[in-house]
Amino acid sequence: MFSGQLPTYLDPRKYADQERVIEGEARVGDLPRLREYRESLDQPVRIRLAFSRDDDGRRHVRGRVETTLALVCQRCLETVESRIVADVDLVLVWTEEQAKALPADLDPLLVTGERMTLAEVLEEELLLALPLIALHDQCPNSPLEESGEADEEQIKPDNPFAVLARLKGRRK
Numbered sequence: 147m148f149s150g151q152l153p154t155y156l157d158p159r160k161y162a163d164q165e166r167v168i169e170g171e172a173r174v175g176d177l178p179r180l181r182e183y184r185e186s187l188d189q190p191v192r193i194r195l196a197f198s199r200d201d202d203g204r205r206h207v208r209g210r211v212e213t214t215l216a217l218v219c220q221r222c223l224e225t226v227e228s229r230i231v232a233d234v235d236l237v238l239v240w241t242e243e244q245a246k247a248l249p250a251d252l253d254p255l256l257v258t259g260e261r262m263t264l265a266e267v268l269e270e271e272l273l274l275a276l277p278l279i280a281l282h283d284q285c286p287n288s289p290l291e292e293s294g295e296a297d298e299e300q301i302k303p304d305n306p307f308a309v310l311a312r313l314k315g316r317r318k
């Protein structure tokens with residue numbers, strides 16, 4: 147399933163105590179919750195996660211998960227290839243109470259008694275890193291002049307007809 151030394155199952159407590167680093171590459175198609183991104187299934191997912199234990203006895207996982215997904219641009223509705231980078235910085239907890247007790251600047255990763263797969267951690271982090279709205283920097287089918295900022299400033303917001311006329315003019 148995964149290339150390199152990536153494990154299918156995680157034992158986060160043991161990894162933290164061993165200060166283990168896992169590094170390698172998977173495919174978007176390896177992550178069940180990302181399979182709806184059909185155009186992106188062959189995209190590599192690059193992974194580096196370092197487990198550690200600090201002086202307070204907290205166990206951490208830190209690192210980065212990144213890939214590219216074909217999202218839908220909310221301006222032109224065409225595909226926009228979006229780089230998704232999840233910077234991971236989590237504290238391992240075993241109960242909801244431990245999660246709630248963490249200082250506000252620390253995010254928990256709830257480890258249950260069940261076997262935890264690497265895939266579920268990766269997909270969760272990537273989904274959290276998705277942009278709320280995907281947009282092209284410059285939509286492929288829109289001419290440059292349409293995004294001219296000088297034009298926007300001349301439109302008076304209290305005159306909707308002027309705005310409309312201007313929009314119509316642009317479409318020619």
Ligand SMILES: [Zn+2]
Pocket residue numbers: 219220221222223224226281282284285286
């Ligand atoms: Zn677009």
